[in-house]
Amino acid sequence: xxxxxxxxxxxxxxxxxxxxxxxxxxxxxxxxxxxxxxxxxxxxxxxxxxxxxxxxxxxxxxxxxxxxxxxxxxxxxxxxxxxxxxxxxxxxxxxxxxxxxxxxxxxxxxxxxxxxxxxxxxxxxxxxxxxxxxxxxxxxxxxxxxxxxxxxxxxxxxxxxxxxxxxxxxxxxxxxxxxxxxxxxxxxxxxxxxxxxxxxxxxxxxxxxxxxxxxxxxxxxxxxxxxxxxxxxxxxxxxxxxxxxxxxxxxxxxxxxxxxxxxxxxxxxxxxxxxxxxxxxxxxxxxxxxxxxxxxxxxxxxxxxxxxxxxxxxxxxxxxxxxxxxxxxxxxxxxxxxxxxxxxxxxxxxxxxxx
Amino acid sequence: xxxxxxxxxxxxxxxxxxxxxxxxxxxxxxxxxxxxxxxxxxxxxxxxxxxxxxxxxxxxxxxxxxxxxxxxxxxxxxxxxxxxxxxxxxxxxxxxxxxxxxxxxxxxxxxxxxxxxxxxxxxxxxxxxxxxxxxxxxxxxxxxxxxxxxxxxxxxxxxxxxxxxxxxxxxxxxxxxxxxxxxxxxxxxxxxxxxxxxxxxxxxxxxxxxxxxxxxxxxxxxxxxxxxxxxxxxxxxxxxxxxxxxxxxxxxxxxxxxxxxxxxxxxxxxxxxxxxxxxxxxxxxxxxxxxxxxxxxxxxxxxxxxxxx
Numbered sequence: 001x002x003x004x005x006x007x008x009x010x011x012x013x014x015x016x017x018x019x020x021x022x023x024x025x026x027x028x029x030x031x032x033x034x035x036x037x038x039x040x041x042x043x044x045x046x047x048x049x050x051x052x053x054x055x056x057x058x059x060x061x062x063x064x065x066x067x068x069x070x071x072x073x074x075x076x077x078x079x080x081x082x083x084x085x086x087x088x089x090x091x092x093x094x095x096x097x098x099x100x101x102x103x104x105x106x107x108x109x110x111x112x113x114x115x116x117x118x119x120x121x122x123x124x125x126x127x128x129x130x131x132x133x134x135x136x137x138x139x140x141x142x143x144x145x146x147x148x149x150x151x152x153x154x155x156x157x158x159x160x161x162x163x164x165x166x167x168x169x170x171x172x173x174x175x176x177x178x179x180x181x182x183x184x185x186x187x188x189x190x191x192x193x194x195x196x197x198x199x200x201x202x203x204x205x206x207x208x209x210x211x212x213x214x215x216x217x218x219x220x221x222x223x224x225x226x227x228x229x230x231x232x233x234x235x236x237x238x239x240x241x242x243x244x245x246x247x248x249x250x251x252x253x254x255x256x257x258x259x260x261x262x263x264x265x266x267x268x269x270x271x272x273x274x275x276x277x278x279x280x281x282x283x284x285x286x287x288x289x290x291x292x293x294x295x296x297x298x299x300x301x302x303x304x305x306x307x308x309x310x311x312x313x314x315x316x317x318x319x320x321x322x323x324x325x326x327x328x329x330x331x332x333x334x335x336x337x338x339x340x341x342x343x344x345x346x347x348x349x350x351x352x353x354x355x
Numbered sequence: 356x357x358x359x360x361x362x363x364x365x366x367x368x369x370x371x372x373x374x375x376x377x378x379x380x381x382x383x384x385x386x387x388x389x390x391x392x393x394x395x396x397x398x399x400x401x402x403x404x405x406x407x408x409x410x411x412x413x414x415x416x417x418x419x420x421x422x423x424x425x426x427x428x429x430x431x432x433x434x435x436x437x438x439x440x441x442x443x444x445x446x447x448x449x450x451x452x453x454x455x456x457x458x459x460x461x462x463x464x465x466x467x468x469x470x471x472x473x474x475x476x477x478x479x480x481x482x483x484x485x486x487x488x489x490x491x492x493x494x495x496x497x498x499x500x501x502x503x504x505x506x507x508x509x510x511x512x513x514x515x516x517x518x519x520x521x522x523x524x525x526x527x528x529x530x531x532x533x534x535x536x537x538x539x540x541x542x543x544x545x546x547x548x549x550x551x552x553x554x555x556x557x558x559x560x561x562x563x564x565x566x567x568x569x570x571x572x573x574x575x576x577x578x579x580x581x582x583x584x585x586x587x588x589x590x591x592x593x594x595x596x597x598x599x600x601x602x603x604x605x606x607x608x609x610x611x612x613x614x615x616x617x618x619x620x621x622x623x624x625x626x627x628x629x630x631x632x633x634x635x636x637x638x639x640x641x642x643x644x645x646x647x648x649x650x651x652x653x654x655x656x657x658x659x660x661x662x663x664x
Contacts, residue, residue, distance in 0.1 A: 021455065025455065035466050035531065047477075067478050077515075078539075081512045082507045085510055150392060167395065172643050174614055179618070180631055184632060193418075195421070293600060317509065337502055
């Protein structure tokens, strides 16, 4: 896997929109249309085929038809690979020329915990893991905190819908897009000449020194974290806002008749009423944060001690072809999630019990 | 309890007026809250506007001048867009144009939205309305899979789809399959939550009339679950369109969507850096249009997915 998209093996035309370009696009679109039509046709055929079955087995056959595709895809594409990754993380592959033929051969051997030992002892790797923990702590806290504050501030305000849309909008923007917005527009730093980045221009305007946001350690990690906060706050705000609207207004009215001010009502009524929602929001954002590699990949590629596990995992596995180490990092990511998984399954069971 | 009783005792017309008055007073007495809300709204909006303005800065002035300086000189131009879209986008002038990547994004996204929706709807119906052994165990497993980082599956799945096995990696079908697999847990969970709320009378009446599961699926489930399908479709569309990881791992230069070349070029900080803002804006336009026109469905889906857990 090359790190650059340009210069592929002549698949896209080398310049402009020539006839080869259009024939490539034409065949790609045709492929997609055929795939969708064929998929829908096959599914419909199988479903109606299952409906032709007569007698007692009909229900069973149809049940199998309904659930098998999903179960098979998950088993083959997610569950088996997950266990395989765990296994790979305990192995080591050595590439050596065969003594007789001289051809390079790869031998895979069991390596115990050596990949994990490396991940936690190598200073660069340890820093990468520490950075991921920082992301895990700050992104959910800041996103939820700002989202909660904003939801409360604009609750029943004039133009609430528009105000919500403004903060919600980054949800539609890719992490790559958000990285470009912040990296090239807000955080841009020029060593010489005028500052073209908006934040640095502002700093200069008020008489401060410009900051090289993406290289100044250790704050650069924090500046990258803010990009994800920017992206996730809208999610937190929308969910929390809906929960706030679910709080019976009588409770607030009663409290204000009893003389509670806005601040007291917020802490004694709003927060306890939406505690469950807050937990869900923090949990969801925590899990999402662990997986995000786009921001680091786009802006720093991990330089200046900004790497995170998700990016390092990608680079090791698919650029440097050190998949055993990459697998160990994937397992470490999963280990960070496990407490959250257990908590979620428990709360789902509770919901099912109360139904 | 007593507080609520007092509120009820004061009559039905009074609290309405009181709360309005209290609300107005609260808004007046908290200029800090209003100020903070304005600051947040500005911080969440201005960067995107800045991107758009910067995308109009000609390449000759990109390094030295900020967009507001170029704006004051009246030199902002849409020329970047046509050169990025139709000439070339990349480190060199021989790089392919962005339009190819736009098309790739479309070709990657549409099937990756349709496949998981159809399969997810089928399984969601079974889990919601067909009692069978192991149903709740399987459903809880699928629910739990939602939070497994997809990184955990990448390496073996790539080997499975790779040249030694299925030979689909680097091709569109490989990318579709990967996206479909990773979408499954959320799709089943979200659609199940919605389908489970269909009144049981409807389904039971159909069963009593002798309707099979297939017939119920086509005549009852599909028409009634269209709002949930719409929510999930928007969700999945945004996720796939904005994805970088799955496309980078399972794709190739034949299939890379918009995010891939933009990420590469933005990270190289080279002489062609001025091409990045217009390209990034191009990549954002379609999701932003979808998002703003269908925001209602999107929010509904978000709420269904996160508050029922």
